Amino acid sequence: MPSQGPLIPRRRLGAELRRLREAAGLHLEHAAAHLECSTSKISRLETGQGIPKARDVRDLLALYGLDDQRTQDRLLRLAGDGRRQAWWQDLNDALTSNLDQYISLESEASLQRSFGLSFVFAQVQTEEYARALFHGMFPHEPAAILEQRVELRMKRQQQFRARTDYPRIDMLLDESALYRTVGSRDIMRGQLDALLRVNDTPGLRLRVHPFSAVPDLGAQCTFVVFTFDTDFDRHTVNLELPGGDRWLEMEADVERYTLFFQALAEKSLGEEDTARLITEARSRYE
Structure with missing residues (x-):
């Protein structure tokens, strides 16, 4: 592109x-x-x-x-x-228009509220998990492009850690992602070990939305609410859908998904219970 x-x-x-x-x-x-x-x-x-x-x-x-x-x-x-050319545009072959917009917002947002259904969030994936995930999702894509996708994902994590304006990412991960095997047992153990360290990382907060939570209207797809500190930036919602991402910028839509996130957060585990649940899930991959 x-x-x-x-x-x-x-x-x-x-x-x-x-x-x-x-x-x-x-x-x-x-x-x-x-x-x-x-x-x-x-x-x-x-x-x-x-x-x-x-x-x-x-x-x-x-x-x-x-x-x-x-x-x-x-x-x-x-x-x-x-x-000017953005840092991620050195990897144009791995970019789509949706991903270009997503990384642009991710690179500047002061707060991201993310709810994830099926897989571990990109910001906290291990390299091995990301590689296995891409190979599974894009089995017919050339190996070189898949490696660019992995490189881009790792660079996104590096860029977040390098930011000096103290952005925050608040993540709610559905419990099912802990048990959906991506790659091998070794890869899943490494990924769950990484999840156990997330809440020790400045700016990151991870909680699990458990199977025991009652049904919630917001728990139907993966979504992110991007929030900005300045008056000139529009708060934005990204919906991850099988047919392609959908972007919402109307104030009413942003408010609705912010409320969805808050309702899901109330039903999610605290950090200590999240760590216990991840540890229990990890034991199944021994």
């Missing part, structure tokens, strides 16, 4: 450009006429879908009457960040 640069800087720039245009009392048609382009190009810039050019951004800021140099410099930096 083509390299499009990080999503979040483009969204932040677009939100500011829209705010400035509306504050100036101008419509999309005015901005398009000024740049001698289509209104769809301006719309794509404002929604973060277009690739920003510094010249276009300067022209729009002049049209909107922005004369604050510090703000101009900040927006132009966002334009530059939105054009």
Whole structure:
């Protein structure tokens, strides 16, 4: 897939450009006429879908009457960040458009609330578990592409540990994932050992949603709620579905899945009981 640069800087720039245009009392048609382009190009810039050019951004800021140099410099930096190649785009062959968007959000979110049904979360998979999982899910894919998928997953974990802004990932894992054998018994023992260390990792919290929990409306698919600290970023929900991921950004949808997560969290085990259950599951792979 083509390299499009990080999503979040483009969204932040677009939100500011829209705010400035509306504050100036101008419509999309005015901005398009000024740049001698289509209104769809301006719309794509404002929604973060277009690739920003510094010249276009300067022209729009002049049209909107922005004369604050510090703000101009900040927006132009966002334009530059939105054009640069992201670290994960070195592995383009392993990327899909959904995964590109997912990693963009994952790389900038201040909080992720994740509920997982079938498999261990990508952020805490061992390399051996990830490799066995990909070989099982994509049996006809070339080995080189599968290895790129594994490399990308491991780099995502490294990037999270390298962040200095203290992001948090709160994970609720359905108990079934502990007993679904991926690869071999050795691989599962290693993976469950890794899960036992998750709650000692800064920023990560793992709890198990047990079989004993009563049915819950939110426990029908794997989902993630991405939350951001800034006013310019849109909170987003990712639904993992067999036919392809679905993205929700409407405020009502984000609120609904946040409530789903909270209800599931109330029915999940505490950290000590989670460790006991993982230890019990591990003994079955001896």
